[in-house]
Amino acid sequence: MPELRHDPILRQWVIIAEERGRRTHDFGNGHEPTPTPTFCPFCEGNETRLPNIIREVKSKREPNRWQVRAVPNKFPALKIEGGLERKGRGIYDRMNGIGAHEVIIESPDHHQKMCDMHLDDLTQVFEVYRERLADLSKDTRFRYVQLIKNHGEAAGASLSHPHSQVIATPVLPAVIDTELQSARHHFRFKERCIFCDILEQEQHDAERIVAQNGDFLAYCPYASRSPFEVTILPRTHSHDFAQSEGWLLRSLAEIVKDVLGRLDRVLNDPPFNLFLHTAPNLKSVRSLRVAGWETLEYDFHWHVEIIPRLTKIAGFEWGTGLYINPTKPETAAEFLRSG
Amino acid sequence: MPELRHDPILRQWVIIAEERGRRTHDFGNGHEPTPTPTFCPFCEGNETRLPNIIREVKSKREPNRWQVRAVPNKFPALKIEGGLERKGRGIYDRMNGIGAHEVIIESPDHHQKMCDMHLDDLTQVFEVYRERLADLSKDTRFRYVQLIKNHGEAAGASLSHPHSQVIATPVLPAVIDTELQSARHHFRFKERCIFCDILEQEQHDAERIVAQNGDFLAYCPYASRSPFEVTILPRTHSHDFAQSEGWLLRSLAEIVKDVLGRLDRVLNDPPFNLFLHTAPNLKSVRSLRVAGWETLEYDFHWHVEIIPRLTKIAGFEWGTGLYINPTKPETAAEFLRSG
Numbered sequence: 001m002p003e004l005r006h007d008p009i010l011r012q013w014v015i016i017a018e019e020r021g022r023r024t025h026d027f028g029n030g031h032e033p034t035p036t037p038t039f040c041p042f043c044e045g046n047e048t049r050l051p052n053i054i055r056e057v058k059s060k061r062e063p064n065r066w067q068v069r070a071v072p073n074k075f076p077a078l079k080i081e082g083g084l085e086r087k088g089r090g091i092y093d094r095m096n097g098i099g100a101h102e103v104i105i106e107s108p109d110h111h112q113k114m115c116d117m118h119l120d121d122l123t124q125v126f127e128v129y130r131e132r133l134a135d136l137s138k139d140t141r142f143r144y145v146q147l148i149k150n151h152g153e154a155a156g157a158s159l160s161h162p163h164s165q166v167i168a169t170p171v172l173p174a175v176i177d178t179e180l181q182s183a184r185h186h187f188r189f190k191e192r193c194i195f196c197d198i199l200e201q202e203q204h205d206a207e208r209i210v211a212q213n214g215d216f217l218a219y220c221p222y223a224s225r226s227p228f229e230v231t232i233l234p235r236t237h238s239h240d241f242a243q244s245e246g247w248l249l250r251s252l253a254e255i256v257k258d259v260l261g262r263l264d265r266v267l268n269d270p271p272f273n274l275f276l277h278t279a280p281n282l283k284s285v286r287s288l289r290v291a292g293w294e295t296l297e298y299d300f301h302w303h304v305e306i307i308p309r310l311t312k313i314a315g316f317e318w319g320t321g322l323y324i325n326p327t328k329p330e331t332a333a334e335f336l337r338s339g
Numbered sequence: 340m341p342e343l344r345h346d347p348i349l350r351q352w353v354i355i356a357e358e359r360g361r362r363t364h365d366f367g368n369g370h371e372p373t374p375t376p377t378f379c380p381f382c383e384g385n386e387t388r389l390p391n392i393i394r395e396v397k398s399k400r401e402p403n404r405w406q407v408r409a410v411p412n413k414f415p416a417l418k419i420e421g422g423l424e425r426k427g428r429g430i431y432d433r434m435n436g437i438g439a440h441e442v443i444i445e446s447p448d449h450h451q452k453m454c455d456m457h458l459d460d461l462t463q464v465f466e467v468y469r470e471r472l473a474d475l476s477k478d479t480r481f482r483y484v485q486l487i488k489n490h491g492e493a494a495g496a497s498l499s500h501p502h503s504q505v506i507a508t509p510v511l512p513a514v515i516d517t518e519l520q521s522a523r524h525h526f527r528f529k530e531r532c533i534f535c536d537i538l539e540q541e542q543h544d545a546e547r548i549v550a551q552n553g554d555f556l557a558y559c560p561y562a563s564r565s566p567f568e569v570t571i572l573p574r575t576h577s578h579d580f581a582q583s584e585g586w587l588l589r590s591l592a593e594i595v596k597d598v599l600g601r602l603d604r605v606l607n608d609p610p611f612n613l614f615l616h617t618a619p620n621l622k623s624v625r626s627l628r629v630a631g632w633e634t635l636e637y638d639f640h641w642h643v644e645i646i647p648r649l650t651k652i653a654g655f656e657w658g659t660g661l662y663i664n665p666t667k668p669e670t671a672a673e674f675l676r677s678g
Binding site for chain 2: 008010011178179221224318331
């Protein structure tokens with residue numbers, strides 16, 4: 001059973017998932033490249049090697065073919081069955097590693113890049129994201145559901161077949177907690193959403209805009225931690241991605257395709273991480289009856305972040321949390337606008 | 340001039356240091372290995388290529404040879420000359436990238452690993468750390484002085500000649516700020532140092548101990564974010580590394596050599612980051628006359644952290660700050676004890 005442990009100094013939870021792990025001699029010394037597997041369990045025709053299919057969506061364009069699948073992660077960081085058993089251990093705190101860890105196979109085609117997907121197909125991927133988020137949020141043990149996509153080995157992708165991951169956690173992750181606190185703090189004083197304020201300033205400053213359509217603005221954040229970071233923010237305030245309607249998901253697919261296409265062309269298929277920050281599971285956090293969640297619908301604003309992995313995280317960043325970015329966001333945005 | 344920018348959502352500063360940076364086409368796509376340079380500016384005999392030598396220490400064992408040197412970083416993330424010019428930019432905040440960025444060349448020998456250094460030589464490295472920290476702390480523009488060592492390319496070392504970096508920053512970095520807050524909060528309630536409490540529990544639990552001597556305990560932290568992480572804590576409470584006496588630095592050199600030797604043997608020369616967390620520059624932070632620093636001598640406790648870089652930081656970790664560690668700290672400690 002994986003375990004969640006709390007660091008009393010850094011004030012963050014860590015998932016210890018030994019079963020998922022390698023043995024000591026498997027670590028190597030980071031000098032050898034990962035061998036390329038010859039068999040892909042996500043490819044069409046290899047269904048027998050999938051543990052089980054949670055959800056399958058047929059292609060809108062070729063209705064006799066599947067387009068998107070959700071399957072359990074074969075090496076889950078968190079497991080769905082059992083109780084949390086929260087306990088103190090002297091100065092430390094722990095609980096069982098309860099949660100969900102699913103893989104979303106984005107396409108039957110092994111070599112399909114997200115930026116090259118047909119708009120209909122990518123919209124279907126976002127529809128499955130929305131569905132899995134809504135479904136996992138029914139479980140009140142889960143405080144948060146995180147959606148991520150790793151593209152390329154340097155970004156942590158262990159299989160090259162295009163896929164995303166959905167991870168439901170029984171704690172609010174540290175970064176989400178910080179974002180929620182900043183949003184709440186801003187709202188208490190100003191009765192305005194901090195993300196709406198950022199949207200207005202980015203639109204006005206214009207120099208960090210990468211792309212836009214009627215529903216979304218994509219920009220390089222003012223304090224980007226790494227080169228060519230892009231945030232995609234819906235123009236209309238909304239705290240919860242899972243409440244998005246179909247037309248908005250299609251518009252999101254359009255701008256994600258646009259931004260990823262620009263990154264692909266300007267940086268020659270860079271490794272990247274893409275993730276969604278949305279409201280925590282309100283059914284779960286409100287069951288705690290603690291203060292702080294009253295204004296969440298007004299103060300928080302879901303968004304997508306894309307981080308190309310072009311620089312290494314060295315000791316300074318690990319040790320301080322202070323990132324050194326060698327590319328001005330204004331410069332990055334200019335390249336991407338013309339890319 | 341580099342710039343510091345504040346992210347109002349993540350509540351952290353970022354250094355934008357474009358002059359240090361590469362141009363867009365230099366990023367590549369992360370697929371090609373870094374070429375090995377044939378010329379090393381840190382090697383004996385290449386002094387003419389060093390910008391200037393801030394400090395040079397002669398070898399205790401071979402007095403006609405230099406042992407340790409401090410030089411300015413050729414590509415500094417922060418620059419020493421100028422005013423901070425703190426300014427708001429709408430919702431954002433910025434200041435000039437004022438600070439210091441030095442390199443400490445640990446040995447004249449290009450191939451010298453820290454774990455194989457003579458105890459006398461490694462003690463001299465720590466003496467130079469102490470001296471540079473104390474010297475940079477005279478400048479009240481600098482809130483914090485961070486000392487780090489990156490070993491191996493995967494850990495971010497751009498030159499293989501053994502060296503460390505000293506970076507003085509005009510802001511308290513986010514991780515240090517969190518550690519200071521946790522320590523202060525604990526002290527307010529208990530009038531005990533949280534690190535002293537951890538030391539006592541780690542000594543008692545014993546299962547995470549890696550090595551120890553009369554002055555230091557080395558252990559794998561209970562909530563280690565990555566496999567084989569080691570913290571080295573002085574047994575006697577002290578908030579400020581720069582106040583360490585010579586005998587303590589020798590004892591520190593001894594345990595660092597011991598721990599790095601175990602990592603080297605068990606994991607076959609792994610890439611790693613090593614960093615020091617010590618008190619902020621009290622002359623600087625107390626000049627602010629804001630509350631919170633009154634008990635720092637009692638509540639904070641300096642320590643060294645070593646992070647072998649064996650796992651990749653993927654989208655989940657970037658997006659949530661929730662780390663997935665595939666190796667139990669108890670398992671890692673057991674390997675290292677017998678290594």
